[in-house]
Amino acid sequence: MEQQEQEPTTPTSPTTTSTSYRLFLIIMSKRRTWVCLFVLVYAILLSSSWNFIESILSWYKLQSQPSPSSSGWPALYASVLLGAVCGMLSMVAALAVAVPATLVIWITVVVLLAFFGKPRTTLVIEGRKITREIVGFVFKILLKEGNVVAAVCAVLGYFALVKRNSGDVE
Numbered sequence: 001m002e003q004q005e006q007e008p009t010t011p012t013s014p015t016t017t018s019t020s021y022r023l024f025l026i027i028m029s030k031r032r033t034w035v036c037l038f039v040l041v042y043a044i045l046l047s048s049s050w051n052f053i054e055s056i057l058s059w060y061k062l063q064s065q066p067s068p069s070s071s072g073w074p075a076l077y078a079s080v081l082l083g084a085v086c087g088m089l090s091m092v093a094a095l096a097v098a099v100p101a102t103l104v105i106w107i108t109v110v111v112l113l114a115f116f117g118k119p120r121t122t123l124v125i126e127g128r129k130i131t132r133e134i135v136g137f138v139f140k141i142l143l144k145e146g147n148v149v150a151a152v153c154a155v156l157g158y159f160a161l162v163k164r165n166s167g168d169v170e
Helices: 001-007 016-026 031-064 074-115 122-169
Strands: none
Touching: 016 074, 031 074, 074 122
16 A cells, blocks of 8 residues: 555556657657758758858958958868858758658668578678668768858859959959
8 A cells, every 4th residue: 555655656667658758758759850950950050051151251251351462261261161161951851851861761672681581690790880881882972962051052152252353442
């Protein structure tokens, strides 16, 4: 009798933990929750990137102000930094799309291996190999695409900054 009275008052009772866990699962199983988290993360990324881009452009404006006929080095530095920011943003965006697709591919391959009668130990070993290969492949593609976007943005940024600077002189 005393044990039954003491159980509900303990903070780590199984009913309290399972209720909060169920509530957490219910909230996280909703598509709206994931969409809100996705939008929140991208809003934070875009806000911080925008602030960084504004600071790069203000630095460029200060560097090109004293001597408008100076070399294009400040424009080059600023354009490389702008390209790096755009490249990182594109890699994060591609990662957000690649992770769910990678998980579906991984699950499909492991289930197919299980259907072909592989023993559990072999299945675990093959699953680890497949995971390493998929992650390496996705990482290579993300780096390649991020570098291409960064290079394109850097070149376009350089020409835009040089044109802007030459337009201010006239």
